[in-house]
Amino acid sequence: MTAVLDAKGLCKSFxxxxxxxxxSAAIEKDSVVGLIGTNGAGxxxxxxxxxxxxxxxxxxxxxxxxxxxxxxxxxxxxxxxxRSFQIPQLYGSLSVFDNMLVxxxxxxxxxxxxxxxxxxxxxxxxxVPGFERPAHEVAEHLLARxxxxxxxxxxxxxxxxxxxxxxxxxxxMAAKPRVLLLDEPTSGVxxxxxxxxxxxxxxxARAEGATVLFVEHDMEVVSRFAQRxxxxxxxxxxxxxxxxxxxxxxxxxxxxxxNRA
Amino acid sequence: MRFWIxxxxxxxxxxxxxxxxxxxxxxxxxxxxxxVVLGLLLLLRAGLVSFGQALYYCIGAYSAGALGRFFGxxxxxxxxxxxxxxxxxxxxxxxxxxxxxxGIFFGLLSLALSMILYGLLVKTEALGSTxxxxxxxxxxxxxxxxxxxxxxxxxxxSAAVAALAALLVHRYLQTPLGRLAPxxxxxxxxxxxxxxxxxxxxxxxxxxxxTLAGVGGALAATTVGHIDPEMAYWxxxxxFIFIAILAGTGNVLAPFAGxxxxxxxxxxxxxxxxxxxxxxxxxxxxxxxxxLPEGLFxxxxxx
Amino acid sequence: xxxxxxxxxxxxxxxxxxxxSFTAAYLARGYPPLLSYLVLVGAAILVAVPLAVVIERAILxxxxxxxxxVILLVTYALFLILEDVAKLVWGVNPYYIAEPYxxxxxxxxxxxxxxxxxLVLVGAAIxxxxxxxxxxxxTRAGKLLRAxxxxxxxxxxxxxxxxxxxxxxxxxxxxxxxxxxxxTAPTVSVVPGLGVDVIVLSFAVVVIGxxxxxxxxxxGAVIVGAVRSLSVHYLPQVELFVIYFVMAVVLAVRxxxxxxxxxxxxx
Numbered sequence: 073m074t075a076v077l078d079a080k081g082l083c084k085s086f087x088x089x090x091x092x093x094x095x096s097a098a099i100e101k102d103s104v105v106g107l108i109g110t111n112g113a114g115x116x117x118x119x120x121x122x123x124x125x126x127x128x129x130x131x132x133x134x135x136x137x138x139x140x141x142x143x144x145x146x147x148x149x150x151x152x153x154x155r156s157f158q159i160p161q162l163y164g165s166l167s168v169f170d171n172m173l174v175x176x177x178x179x180x181x182x183x184x185x186x187x188x189x190x191x192x193x194x195x196x197x198x199x200v201p202g203f204e205r206p207a208h209e210v211a212e213h214l215l216a217r218x219x220x221x222x223x224x225x226x227x228x229x230x231x232x233x234x235x236x237x238x239x240x241x242x243x244x245m246a247a248k249p250r251v252l253l254l255d256e257p258t259s260g261v262x263x264x265x266x267x268x269x270x271x272x273x274x275x276x277a278r279a280e281g282a283t284v285l286f287v288e289h290d291m292e293v294v295s296r297f298a299q300r301x302x303x304x305x306x307x308x309x310x311x312x313x314x315x316x317x318x319x320x321x322x323x324x325x326x327x328x329x330x331n332r333a
Numbered sequence: 334m335r336f337w338i339x340x341x342x343x344x345x346x347x348x349x350x351x352x353x354x355x356x357x358x359x360x361x362x363x364x365x366x367x368x369v370v371l372g373l374l375l376l377l378r379a380g381l382v383s384f385g386q387a388l389y390y391c392i393g394a395y396s397a398g399a400l401g402r403f404f405g406x407x408x409x410x411x412x413x414x415x416x417x418x419x420x421x422x423x424x425x426x427x428x429x430x431x432x433x434x435x436g437i438f439f440g441l442l443s444l445a446l447s448m449i450l451y452g453l454l455v456k457t458e459a460l461g462s463t464x465x466x467x468x469x470x471x472x473x474x475x476x477x478x479x480x481x482x483x484x485x486x487x488x489x490x491s492a493a494v495a496a497l498a499a500l501l502v503h504r505y506l507q508t509p510l511g512r513l514a515p516x517x518x519x520x521x522x523x524x525x526x527x528x529x530x531x532x533x534x535x536x537x538x539x540x541x542x543x544t545l546a547g548v549g550g551a552l553a554a555t556t557v558g559h560i561d562p563e564m565a566y567w568x569x570x571x572x573f574i575f576i577a578i579l580a581g582t583g584n585v586l587a588p589f590a591g592x593x594x595x596x597x598x599x600x601x602x603x604x605x606x607x608x609x610x611x612x613x614x615x616x617x618x619x620x621x622x623x624x625l626p627e628g629l630f631x632x633x634x635x636x
Numbered sequence: 637x638x639x640x641x642x643x644x645x646x647x648x649x650x651x652x653x654x655x656x657s658f659t660a661a662y663l664a665r666g667y668p669p670l671l672s673y674l675v676l677v678g679a680a681i682l683v684a685v686p687l688a689v690v691i692e693r694a695i696l697x698x699x700x701x702x703x704x705x706v707i708l709l710v711t712y713a714l715f716l717i718l719e720d721v722a723k724l725v726w727g728v729n730p731y732y733i734a735e736p737y738x739x740x741x742x743x744x745x746x747x748x749x750x751x752x753x754x755l756v757l758v759g760a761a762i763x764x765x766x767x768x769x770x771x772x773x774x775t776r777a778g779k780l781l782r783a784x785x786x787x788x789x790x791x792x793x794x795x796x797x798x799x800x801x802x803x804x805x806x807x808x809x810x811x812x813x814x815x816x817x818x819x820t821a822p823t824v825s826v827v828p829g830l831g832v833d834v835i836v837l838s839f840a841v842v843v844i845g846x847x848x849x850x851x852x853x854x855x856g857a858v859i860v861g862a863v864r865s866l867s868v869h870y871l872p873q874v875e876l877f878v879i880y881f882v883m884a885v886v887l888a889v890r891x892x893x894x895x896x897x898x899x900x901x902x903x
Contacts, residue, residue: 382705382708430888434887434891436704437640437704437708437847438887438891440640440705440708441839441843441883441887442883442884442887442888444836444839444880445840445843445880445881445883445884445887446880446884448836448877448880449877449880449881449884450877451876451877452874452875452876452877452878452880453877455876456873456874456875456876567836568832571712574709574712578709608720608723608724608728609720609723609724610720611716611717611719611720612716612717612719612720612721614713614716615712615713615714615715615716615717615718615720616713616717618709618712618713618716619695619710619713619714619717622699622706622709622710622713623698623699626702626706
């Protein structure tokens, strides 16, 4: 198995709270993994550690064999590991379209100094790495894919919850992820749209050959889309199996999904 | 926009041929202050309020002064260059520390640094301590203009430098790094997670702002003819903030226009009632904040 | 209250002026000098409280919703205004009101004469600091205030009259500044601009001690005072800026100050 992401023995405590206790997981390339667990079980902490926002007290994380444990989020993003957020992280005072443009501007990494001296507008002339098209076009393409094109002129902070989630994911996609971590991608999205959104996101990610991990509370979404499930409880992984098996696991039933007939 | 920038300064330089000396003085001082505020604009757009731009303004002024006092150089362009280089270098070093902070911490730290310079200067006999010292009349490229033409020559020189600065900053604001400012202000986490270093971006902006302030300080020093430690006092930084609020952060010409208006308000307030000019200033600031939060020119946003 | 209040400096100055003029008038009438201390306190209260109430109700109240920088600039504007108002009311000549200070004489300690009045200052600081701490921690009102400061929206939802607490806090804070000025008045000549230096120094104190922390402020004040005195004595060249240097160091090393509060979770 080719483990694209390999976490070994991650431990993290905040004072008396243990957010992670010996968390280990090897993620295969091109797989789709669901992370489930109650609130406070350590799912977001796991994502925060993998993406460098938190440094584990002990343990290591390897990406394609390379140790990324101590790297800051921006370097991890540049390597191709990107994440979306539980609480959408947007540029509130900018319009939807500008959110994408500014995000793509960052992705246009080295255009900084070159952009200064180039003729014309760097947003129109330079091709965004990974998309090979200028920023304006990529922004429109991504917004269209997530159904946000109609809202392009609206201020990000006035968007309703579901739309904010989508914009958050769209921004994450702009960074061309090779490993995509989604933190509750469908929370705040109406029940009717959940499956559609997940399909849309996964299609887009898989088309680019990305590996996907997603945190979900809706077990129907998990059963439908995940190939493998990691169940968290109290900072530990209590089950690691295919969705059907994981959801039937007695520990998982006890601590995560509840016992239903 | 580029046309407007170059054009405005050119028109100014041309029109000044007919203006009285005291107006030339006011306009040059406005340009000097405008340069400092142009730098502030960069920082304000990123959500950083620096209460210590006076630090670099003062460094610029004393650089110009030192050139004259210790090296006998009075060329205005060299003075501005010295101001720029020394201020920029200082900011480069201090930026490693300051760029890590935001909000009130950034503000207070920048304040503390400028007050440190104030304290140092006051205790430095070689630089005149609290009295400061005078600067000789400027020369331009080795030529020494007569009494009547000096002010005009300085104005033209400063207009040229200001036009260049405004054009460069305007261009900068159109690049991805320049447009990062509101993103840093709104959501640094998102900035980091898109792959950029907010700290580095702030460091760059800080150095640019300091360099501009250094040039402004040198210009002010040579125009007024005198420098003293008060230039680094926190109330000096307060003036720049006032002008920045007055002007708004909408476009690169606003700081200069704002500085001119500030000069006018200051002079009028002082003439009307010398004992209460601070109050007039305070009232104006209050009214501005309440009724015109985007500044006088905030609406005129140029991309 | 999470606002940076430059007007605080003005209240210090105004407190000093009020104390000076009231006490001078009091003593001129030949009343017992021993009670002049009460006059100091009374003057500060009489002038500071109404002024604070007016400022908060008429101006500040409408600006809490805006950016924290806006409030800072507003308090700066008010500071400028009040500086000149003080000049208009009290003139530009210095006021001297040495009696309360001289009355207590001095006593010998370690071979030097130490003014007894300074002990009064220290005592007052401890009393007021302790009183404030008691107020915040042991009274119902104090606890509600801490709730309001922590989260005004939730507090409002719980039925607490947030506006009234903000008013009370601002008035109390301004009163303390005025009292500080009043107590300092007998030791200096009261001139325009007293507030200017003090306000930056007090920011230094608060930064060193930790923003929002009461014991921090006390510790910060002690540190600032000690550092200042030591530098005047041993290294006079650095006297003026050593405080800002310490402030810069604290900001660099431990920006939340010596007594920092926990950081909330962001993502």
